[in-house]
Amino acid sequence: MQEEIISSVLAGRDTLALLPTGGGKSICFQIPALHKPGICLVISPLIALMKDQVQNLKKRGIKATAIYAGMSYKETDTELDNCVFGNYKFLYVSPERLKTQLFIERFKRMNCNLIAVDESHCISQWGYDFRPPYLDIADIRVYHPHTPILALTATATSLVIDDIQEKLLFPKKNVLRKSFYRPNIVYTVQHTEDKFSELEKNIRNTEQSVIVYVRNRKRTRAIAEWLMKKNITAHFYHAGLDHATRNERQEAWLNNQFRVMVATNAFGMGIDKPDVRLVVHMDLPDCIEAYFQEAGRAGRDEKQATAILLYQQHDIDEQKRFLEEQFPPIEEIKHCYNALCDYLSLAVGSGENSTFSVDLGDFSYHFKIPVNTLFHALRFLEKQGWLSFTDREEAFSKIHIHKPDVFYTSLPSDFDRELMQMLVRSYEGLFDQFVWIQESTLARKMQTSTERIVNHLRMLHRLDVLRYAHKKTGFRITLLSPRLPQKDLIISKKMYDERKKSATRNMESVIHYVSQTDKCRNLVLLHYFDENRNDNCRRCDVCLQTLSRESDTFARIVQQLQKQPDDLIYLPVLEQLIPDIKFDQYKYLRWLSDHHIIHINPMNMVIIDRIKLNTLH
Numbered sequence: 001m002q003e004e005i006i007s008s009v010l011a012g013r014d015t016l017a018l019l020p021t022g023g024g025k026s027i028c029f030q031i032p033a034l035h036k037p038g039i040c041l042v043i044s045p046l047i048a049l050m051k052d053q054v055q056n057l058k059k060r061g062i063k064a065t066a067i068y069a070g071m072s073y074k075e076t077d078t079e080l081d082n083c084v085f086g087n088y089k090f091l092y093v094s095p096e097r098l099k100t101q102l103f104i105e106r107f108k109r110m111n112c113n114l115i116a117v118d119e120s121h122c123i124s125q126w127g128y129d130f131r132p133p134y135l136d137i138a139d140i141r142v143y144h145p146h147t148p149i150l151a152l153t154a155t156a157t158s159l160v161i162d163d164i165q166e167k168l169l170f171p172k173k174n175v176l177r178k179s180f181y182r183p184n185i186v187y188t189v190q191h192t193e194d195k196f197s198e199l200e201k202n203i204r205n206t207e208q209s210v211i212v213y214v215r216n217r218k219r220t221r222a223i224a225e226w227l228m229k230k231n232i233t234a235h236f237y238h239a240g241l242d243h244a245t246r247n248e249r250q251e252a253w254l255n256n257q258f259r260v261m262v263a264t265n266a267f268g269m270g271i272d273k274p275d276v277r278l279v280v281h282m283d284l285p286d287c288i289e290a291y292f293q294e295a296g297r298a299g300r301d302e303k304q305a306t307a308i309l310l311y312q313q314h315d316i317d318e319q320k321r322f323l324e325e326q327f328p329p330i331e332e333i334k335h336c337y338n339a340l341c342d343y344l345s346l347a348v349g350s351g352e353n354s355t356f357s358v359d360l361g362d363f364s365y366h367f368k369i370p371v372n373t374l375f376h377a378l379r380f381l382e383k384q385g386w387l388s389f390t391d392r393e394e395a396f397s398k399i400h401i402h403k404p405d406v407f408y409t410s411l412p413s414d415f416d417r418e419l420m421q422m423l424v425r426s427y428e429g430l431f432d433q434f435v436w437i438q439e440s441t442l443a444r445k446m447q448t449s450t451e452r453i454v455n456h457l458r459m460l461h462r463l464d465v466l467r468y469a470h471k472k473t474g475f476r477i478t479l480l481s482p483r484l485p486q487k488d489l490i491i492s493k494k495m496y497d498e499r500k501k502s503a504t505r506n507m508e509s510v511i512h513y514v515s516q517t518d519k520c521r522n523l524v525l526l527h528y529f530d531e532n533r534n535d536n537c538r539r540c541d542v543c544l545q546t547l548s549r550e551s552d553t554f555a556r557i558v559q560q561l562q563k564q565p566d567d568l569i570y571l572p573v574l575e576q577l578i579p580d581i582k583f584d585q586y587k588y589l590r591w592l593s594d595h596h597i598i599h600i601n602p603m604n605m606v607i608i609d610r611i612k613l614n615t616l617h
Contacts, residue, residue: 001178006031009114009150014170016120016151016161018177021296025152026053029116032150033090034062038113039083042092043137045119047243050092057090064090067097080106095122095133098140112144117168120151121289124163126502132382138169154296155180155289158530180292180529184299186306186539187521188615189514195282195310196226202308203232203260205611206278209253210260213294215283217264218429223282224262234260237267240398240434268294274301281309284319287506288513288528304596311514323507327500328373328380330491336377337386338486339367346483355478359450360396361438378477384491389477396436398469399423399457411465419456420465422446434469517542539595541615554588561598561608571604 001017002024008015009032019025033040044050050066057064065079065088083091084106091110097103115137117123123134141149149168156164165173192198203210212234214220220236227234235249235258253261254273261267265285279298285291291309299305328336343363344356364371381387401423411417422442427435439457443450454470461468513524521540526533536543547554560577561569589606592598599607 001176002027005150005176008174008176009148010035012146012148013174014149014151014165014168014172016153016165016170016175018153018156018161018175020178020180020182021154021293021300023154023178025118025154028152029114029150030057030090033114033116036113038111039088040090040114040116041107041110041112042090042116042118043095043098043134044092045094045122045131047094049118050094054090054092062090063088064092066092067103068092068094073102076102084109095131095137099133099136104140104143107140108143110144112147115140115144115147115149117149117151119153120164120168121153121156121160123151123167124156124160126157126159126163132388135167138167141169154293155529157289157528160289180526180531181522181533182296182299183537184302184304185295186304186537187295187525188306188308188541189521190308190310190541190615191312191514192310193312195312196223198308198310199223199280199282200227200230200232201611202278202280202306203227205609206306208259208275208277209256209273210278210280211268211276211294211297212260212262212280212282213267213285214262214264218432219282220262220264221432224260227260227262232260233258234262237261237263238433239264239266242434265290265294268297271297272300273297275303276300277303277305279305279307281307284309284311284315284510284514286510288509288525289506291510291513292525292529309514316511316515319507319511323503325372326376326503327496328377330493330496332373333377333380333491334486334489336369336374337381337489339363339369340477341483343367346479348485349482351479352482353478353480355476358475358477359438359440360475362440365441365444380491380496384495385480386489387477387479389475396475397439397457397471398434399427399430399437400434400467401430401465402467403465412459412463416456416460418446419453419460434467517545538591544615551588557588557592558613561592561606561613564608567608567610569606569608571600571606574606 001019005015005017005019005028009029017025017028019028029040029042042050042053044053047066047068050068054064054066063086065082067076067079071079080103082088093103117134117137120134122131123137141147149170151164151168153164161175162173165175190198199212212223214223217238217240220238224234224236235253237246237249241249249261250267250271252258254271276298279295281291281294285294295307298307340358340363341351343358343366344351360371360374363369364374369377378387378389382389401420411420419442422445423430423437426442426445427437429435439453440450443453446453457466457468458470460466509528513521513528516524520536520538520543522537523533536546538544538547556578560574589598589600593600595612597609597612599609601607
């Protein structure tokens with residue numbers, strides 16, 4: 001679809017392009033931008049992804065830059081000036097950057113030939129990674145009203161497709177999509193009570209690179225270390241690691257310095273590694289869109305690859321619990337708003353456009369509101385336009401005790417020893433990774449001031465006893481309208497119900513995908529994205545089970561192969577073991593070979609892929 005997409009953009013048409021993971025989305029905006037005079041503005045959600053693409057463009061002699069958090073005002077000012085006067089071809093920014101006055105003033109003066117919106121599913125409130133700042137992208141169109149927009153994503157349902165075009169103010173619907181069908185990927189679900197054993201077996205039956213996805217940061221490290229003890233080279237990756245560590249591990253994995261990356265969903269977007277042969281999900285994903293994109297990181301070289309989802313009944317129960325946590329009752333959301341305004345000592349009618357730094361730990365303690373409930377309530381208030389707020393990364397300080405051996409030795413004072421003991425009692429995982437902490441909570445428990453806790457933690461950091469990253473700004477909340485009485489605060493029940501219904505539908509789609517055993521896995525995924533195909537893949541666990549049930553001859557062949565003590569058998573020996581079915585025998589042996597369950601070499605040796613064979617019951 002690349003040629004059709006590029007032609008549409010060059011004709012000046014707003015275009016929504018759907019290309020599956022590995023489908024070559026970047027080329028679709030790079031070619032038109034290079035062909036036309038001026039600069040292309042690329043809106044992207046991840047700093048690492050922006051840096052990677054800028055670096056690749058520079059290697060090819062193409063002038064490109066990125067503006068991202070952490071750059072000084074002077075650096076940002078200089079780079080934006082370069083984009084106005086320096087013949088640059090690409091400027092990468094996050095959607096949050098579009099609202100700043102510095103950017104707007106420079107953007108007005110740029111010769112912008114194209115606006116590319118990467119990961120555009122983030123625009124839609126029905127997408128799986130909804131980010132409110134994406135809703136404001138269309139605001140910048142007024143400065144370049146004749147510049148086309150190219151929105152790109154790997155996964156989107158019909159509802160999301162319509163929502164993206166509406167939010168970006170497409171004058172006319174224009175969707176170009178490539179089939180989501182990935183014939184080289186075998187999708188498999190394994191119901192098991194021993195995920196670790198299944199994980200090990202699957203990895204050992206895979207020769208090249210592997211990604212293992214989990215939901216919990218702590219489990220990334222635990223699983224990676226467990227694999228290392230099994231003599232499988234592995235490392236872990238999650239958003240809690242600092243940027244330098246993440247980049248170092250990503251590069252090491254890309255260069256095959258270790259084979260298995262165990263990661264949260266923070267890993268993978270924009271990763272261009274063609275030889276990933278296996279993607280394993282140890283936990284249920286939030287939705288089919290996320291699963292399809294993550295599984296699609298396997299086999300980008302279009303060679304045979306496998307995506308396996310391991311699950312048990314407990315996972316389904318947990319998924320339902322997570323859903324309930326995400327949707328506090330509307331009255332609870334209103335209570336959080338009222339409590340917040342009381343905490344900030346705001347009178348009714350005051351506070352409009354004011355920004356406050358809030359100690360969430362102290363606020364949570366005084367009003368007895370769990371932090372998770374508070375976050376979800378604030379998220380709804382933000383979507384309704386009552387306030388905006390920073391994320392967790394800036395709201396909490398972080399600590400990592402990286403030298404456990406100095407835990408009780410060489411500490412300056414008794415207070416420091418008590419503080420270390422309190423940290424370990426209060427927070428899990430401190431010895432494994434950075435963990436969010438609340439200094440005010442520690443101060444209450446130790447009956448001292450927050451300032452004293454902060455000072456001692458900074459001193460222990462300087463002494464290299466621990467690593468302490470003090471919160472950048474505190475949790476910053478901006479009220480976008482004057483404080484209202486609680487009874488006058490409007491939370492749209494329709495929007496609330498629609499979002500909960502959408503989240504429930506996402507959850508039920510995942511549960512249906514893993515629990516159904518009647519329909520080809522590939523077809524279930526394709527039908528979810530409104531793509532109508534009826535040809536079974538004949539390789540997923542459901543198809544193989546069906547084939548096994550349908551053919552007694554096939555079952556006899558499989559049983560004989562499974563009985564073999566070794567992973568290879570001489571073909572004439574196998575023929576003797578299953579006599580009187582010569583024609584069917586060769587038909588099914590060819591089928592097993594075509595689907596990489598066995599391989600017959602020129603010496604007539606049948607080589608068995610034991611893990612794939614064992615899916616045939």
